[in-house]
Amino acid sequence: MGRAVADFNLIEEGDRVMVGVSGGKDSYTLLHLLERLRKRAPIKFELMAVTIDSGYPGFRTDIIRDHLLESGIPFHIEPTEHYQIIEAKRRPGSSYCSFCARLKRGTLYTLAQQFNCNKLALGHHLDDFVETLLLNQFYVGSLKAMAPRMLADNGHTTVIRPLVYLAEDEIITFAKQMKFPIVCCRCPVCGVADIKRRRMKGLLTELQKEIPFIKQSLLNALGNVKPRHLLDPHLTKPAD
Ligand code: SF4
Known part of the structure; x- marks a missing residue:
């Protein structure tokens, strides 16, 4: 993670970084790695954790609260009516997840400003990056994945993804070693x-048997773009 922070200049002196903590393995890992970095980094930055309670019945914010209290990291848990909004407004057939994620992201941006945090750290890891790359190519017809650092549409908050170089397997191992109290979101589509x-995940697992370094290679491809060998007229000059 330290290498990603350095490569993409993810954290700077004086930053106030809000970490989105869902209660899953990725966000716990992100929070704890950033806290370790904060304690030994030569620059000063602050961290706080934020959990969005989307209102799905049975979501155990108490378990997350206890863990955050124990960690000593400042935190806030935001109750919302996202569940009711999704149930009332989602168009039939449209994706539950994208509506839910959009609402969550909007609330996180609002809270980042409210708590005077200039950065919002999210727990997307290497597998998320390459799966998104494949999804966009297979289903959308676009060559894109995610940015490790990007200014949000609100023009104030910089979204950072410090786990870009960490494979999901490594995170699973770390989360087990740390005995993180994993909490299920309890949404109606959880797990399905x-x-x-x-x-895409299954396809990559299958291909990995034949090409063990496939995920790393796909991630490397995202940082090794040759615009002249693509078809986007915005990137290529006709005379070249
Ligand atoms: S899995 Fe559930 S909580 Fe997560 S984004 Fe999808 S709907 Fe929301």
Whole structure:
């Protein structure tokens, strides 16, 4: 993670970094690695954790609260009515996850400003980056993944993804070693959501048997773009 922070200049002197903590393995890992970095980094920055309670019945914010209290990291848990909004406004057939994620992201941006945090750290890891790359190519017809650092549309908050170089396997191992109290979001599509993403995950697992370094190679490809060998007229000059 330190290498990613350095490569993409993710954290700077005086930053106030809000970490989105869902209660899953990725966000706990992100929070704890950033806290370790904060304690030994030569620059000063502050951290706080934020959990969005989307209102899904049975979501155990108490477990997350206890863990954050124990960690000593400042935190806030925001109750919302996202569940009711999704149930009332989602168009039939549209993705539950994208509506839910959009609402969550909007609330995180609002809270980042409210708590005077200039950065919002999210727990997307290497597998998320390459799966998103494949999803966009297979289903959308676009060559894009995610940015490790990007100014949000609100023009104030910089979104950072410090786990870009960490494979999901490594995070699973770390989360087990740390005995993180994993909490399920309890949403209606938990575990069955995102069939397309699961398909990409399965495909990568299958291909990995033949090409062990495939995920790393796909991630490297994202940082090794040759615009002249693509078809986007915005990137290529006709005379070249
Ligand atoms: S899995 Fe559930 S909580 Fe997560 S984004 Fe999808 S709907 Fe929301």
